[in-house]
Amino acid sequence: MSMRMKRTSAATLVFTALYLTAGCGSDSDVVLVDTAENTGATGTDGAVDSGSSSDNATGAGSETIDSDATGNEANNGASNEASADTDNNELVSPVASEASEALYSVRFVASWSEETHPVNFPSNPHFSPLTGAVHNEQVILWEPGQNASDGIEVMAETGGTGPLLNEIQAATDQGYVLSSIEGGGVAESPGAIAVEFLVNRDYPLVTLVSMLAPSPDWFVGVHGLQMVNQNGSFIDSVTVDLNLYDSGTDGGERYTSPDEDIPRSPIGLVNSFPSDSDFLEGQPSVGSFIFTRMQ
Numbered sequence: 443m444s445m446r447m448k449r450t451s452a453a454t455l456v457f458t459a460l461y462l463t464a465g466c467g468s469d470s471d472v473v474l475v476d477t478a479e480n481t482g483a484t485g486t487d488g489a490v491d492s493g494s495s496s497d498n499a500t501g502a503g504s505e506t507i508d509s510d511a512t513g514n515e516a517n518n519g520a521s522n523e524a525s526a527d528t529d530n531n532e533l534v535s536p537v538a539s540e541a542s543e544a545l546y547s548v549r550f551v552a553s554w555s556e557e558t559h560p561v562n563f564p565s566n567p568h569f570s571p572l573t574g575a576v577h578n579e580q581v582i583l584w585e586p587g588q589n590a591s592d593g594i595e596v597m598a599e600t601g602g603t604g605p606l607l608n609e610i611q612a613a614t615d616q617g618y619v620l621s622s623i624e625g626g627g628v629a630e631s632p633g634a635i636a637v638e639f640l641v642n643r644d645y646p647l648v649t650l651v652s653m654l655a656p657s658p659d660w661f662v663g664v665h666g667l668q669m670v671n672q673n674g675s676f677i678d679s680v681t682v683d684l685n686l687y688d689s690g691t692d693g694g695e696r697y698t699s700p701d702e703d704i705p706r707s708p709i710g711l712v713n714s715f716p717s718d719s720d721f722l723e724g725q726p727s728v729g730s731f732i733f734t735r736m737q
Contacts, residue, residue, distance in 0.1 A: 658694025
């Protein structure tokens with residue numbers, strides 16, 4: 443944040459005195475216009491840790507820059523500590539010198555197999571196309587304990603992405619979403635797929651889902667994953683183990699159970715009877731999302 447004080451000239455004081463003397467009595471409205479210019483950093487959603495050494499090349503979270511300084515060390519050996527007029531000093535946030543956006547890749551590594559989940563393992567094991575969004579805190583596309591939207595229901599039951607993308611577009615129109623994320627599916631599990639996306643400081647959250655198929659309404663995903671750390675820096679990488687969720691929209695208990703529409707119940711981790719599948723509280727994990735900053 444830059445703090446500057448405007449000096450009031452002698453001429454301005456004289457003019458003001460003449461103006462008040464010239465008949466502006468107690469019935470006159472005096473309007474004070476603040477012409478100070480706000481030079482604070484914008485576009486950051488989190489608090490900046492000014493003590494972080496990783497965000498500044500000098501090893502300090504912030505430094506004072508004197509516009510009259512020559513860069514030479516003082517004769518007493520002090521390291522670049524300027525003592526010039528404070529009107530010319532400017533405090534530079536470590537976040538201000540960083541990029542305003544970051545490019546990420548997410549790699550979906552599916553480990554689900556007959557070896558990891560032997561109970562009633564189906565033929566043609568696969569995952570639907572990766573679908574999600576980069577967004578801010580004003581929208582929640584899904585989360586455990588919340589009833590599934592129409593888009594999440596269709597994705598979890600059929601792998602279809604159209605209704606969910608429509609919901610994402612509606613949130614985009616409201617200013618809550620920066621962009622959708624659309625990737626391929628894992629055609630045969632085990633397998634892997636990757637997709638890239640941009641994040642910025644105003645839209646630092648990622649939501650991403652994929653249906654485990656065949657299944658009644660089971661899916662994997664992340665919701666509101668934060669890509670900016672507490673220091674205000676973009677994270678370099680994060681790996682999320684994928685436990686299996688039930689959207690609460692189908693009553694089937696096995697991978698290939700027939701459709702059984704039920705009143706919606708909150709999204710939760712899959713819990714099966716031992717004779718139906720291996721899942722208890724969504725485990726064993728069926729894979730991972732590996733998020734890596736590209737630039």
